Amino acid sequence: MNETILVLNAGSSSVKFGLYQAKHSNLSKLYQGKIEIRGTASRFEVRNDLGETLWQQSADIACHENAIELLLRWLQTQAGNRQPSAVGHRIVHGGSQFSQPIIIDEPILEQLFQLVPLAPLHQPDSLAGIRTLQQLRPAMRQIACFDTAFHHTMPDVEQIYALPRHLTDNGIKRYGFHGLSYEYIAQILPDHMGKQAENRIVVAHLGNGASLCALKGRKSLATTMGFTPLEGLPMGTRCGNLDPAVLLYLMREQQMNHDHLTELLHRRAGLLGVSGISADMRTLLASDHPLAKQAVDLFVWQICRHIGAMAATLEGIDGLVFTAGIGEHAAAIRTQICTRLKWLGIELNASANQANAARISADDSRVSVLVLPTDEEIIIARHTLQCITA
Ligand SMILES: Nc1ncnc2c1ncn2[C@@H]1O[C@H](COP(=O)(O)OP(=O)(O)O)[C@@H](O)[C@H]1O
Numbered sequence: 001m002n003e004t005i006l007v008l009n010a011g012s013s014s015v016k017f018g019l020y021q022a023k024h025s026n027l028s029k030l031y032q033g034k035i036e037i038r039g040t041a042s043r044f045e046v047r048n049d050l051g052e053t054l055w056q057q058s059a060d061i062a063c064h065e066n067a068i069e070l071l072l073r074w075l076q077t078q079a080g081n082r083q084p085s086a087v088g089h090r091i092v093h094g095g096s097q098f099s100q101p102i103i104i105d106e107p108i109l110e111q112l113f114q115l116v117p118l119a120p121l122h123q124p125d126s127l128a129g130i131r132t133l134q135q136l137r138p139a140m141r142q143i144a145c146f147d148t149a150f151h152h153t154m155p156d157v158e159q160i161y162a163l164p165r166h167l168t169d170n171g172i173k174r175y176g177f178h179g180l181s182y183e184y185i186a187q188i189l190p191d192h193m194g195k196q197a198e199n200r201i202v203v204a205h206l207g208n209g210a211s212l213c214a215l216k217g218r219k220s221l222a223t224t225m226g227f228t229p230l231e232g233l234p235m236g237t238r239c240g241n242l243d244p245a246v247l248l249y250l251m252r253e254q255q256m257n258h259d260h261l262t263e264l265l266h267r268r269a270g271l272l273g274v275s276g277i278s279a280d281m282r283t284l285l286a287s288d289h290p291l292a293k294q295a296v297d298l299f300v301w302q303i304c305r306h307i308g309a310m311a312a313t314l315e316g317i318d319g320l321v322f323t324a325g326i327g328e329h330a331a332a333i334r335t336q337i338c339t340r341l342k343w344l345g346i347e348l349n350a351s352a353n354q355a356n357a358a359r360i361s362a363d364d365s366r367v368s369v370l371v372l373p374t375d376e377e378i379i380i381a382r383h384t385l386q387c388i389t390a
Pocket residue numbers: 011012013014206207208209236279280281282283285324325326329330
């Protein structure tokens with residue numbers, strides 16, 4: 001058995017990818033990289049198995065399909081005979097139907113298309129990627145790995161909204177997302193915390209999309225995202241929690257229809273909407289504009305509130321883990337969060353935090369605070385390998 005597996009992780013602001021060589025059940029990484037989709041300021045980066053930068057270029061990329069085409073061209077010219085024989089996709093919404101990775105066929109793809117309205121920033125791009133590959137590489141097996149799957153362990157009270165029963169029965173309930181990232185963190189947590197990993201842990205996945213997950217026994221007990229990746233924290237361009245009556249008001253008083261509201265809540269709100277400057281945390285932190293500061297303040301304020309709620313759900317907190325673009329790199333944001341959460345028993349080690357070290361809590365901190373780079377791609381590669389060898 002010798003397979004080369006390509007992993008595609010379509011995020012809301014990027015396509016991350018990995019190429020892995022599978023020999024029997026062993027996976028070794030060949031390349032990992034990222035295409036940041038920022039129009040004319042887009043960047044394409046590839047690292048080798050040691051994490052060293054192998055390739056960097058700026059690019060003009062308008063959408064995820066452009067990004068995948070660029071990646072396939074790069075693989076064709078640079079990856080020699082290591083061309084992928086299977087591809088694993090991160091699929092953000094699996095609805096009630098999918099709780100396990102699955103080989104994609106036409107009926108499954110049709111079911112996934114029906115979930116597009118439930119993840120408008122992600123699902124269309126991942127599914128377009130699947131269609132592109134079906135056309136360009138028809139022989140390649142394609143596997144779907146779901147962001148929602150990890151949260152199937154959440155208790156019913158966490159999954160339901162206070163809505164009439166028939167709506168819950170129709171699938172209008174809380175699914176949770178970033179599950180492939182939480183699955184990775186849950187797997188590596190014992191390496192950093194030993195037996196404490198089984199205790200009450202809050203993971204903060206803070207990227208362009210942002211959510212929290214309460215882990216107990218390394219399983220998901222609660223999360224901030226719900227029916228769609230719009231609920232919970234404010235994000236790059238998403239509003240997070242909102243009084244639903246705001247929508248009723250906008251529909252009635254400003255004649256906003258479904259398309260206006262989708263655009264407003266998913267693409268024009270969040271850090272971008274509040275600052276009027278950018279959805280990108282790097283830009284906001286570098287700006288001295290008062291509205292950039294207010295957007296960052298709101299982000300931190302809401303994260304702290306929700307970490308408090310997660311700790312209440314867990315009946316205490318023993319560990320806090322930061323991950324994803326902002327969580328892994330923005331020391332200033334971690335400082336602001338941890339300073340406000342001192343009352344929970346969190347003490348930061350300032351120099352470790354500045355260095356993005358794995359453990360950033362002070363030795364006498366009751367709560368361990370960690371920074372753990374996520375790796376959704378390796379989780380997808382493992383699931384993909386299991387699926388094609390099953
Ligand atoms: N060095 C950094 N400092 C602050 N924020 C950063 C840094 N690097 C990346 N980010 C932020 O991380 C976010 C993207 O996170 P990421 O997890 O890659 O997103 P996604 O997977 O949703 O596309 C952006 O808001 C970006 O500004």
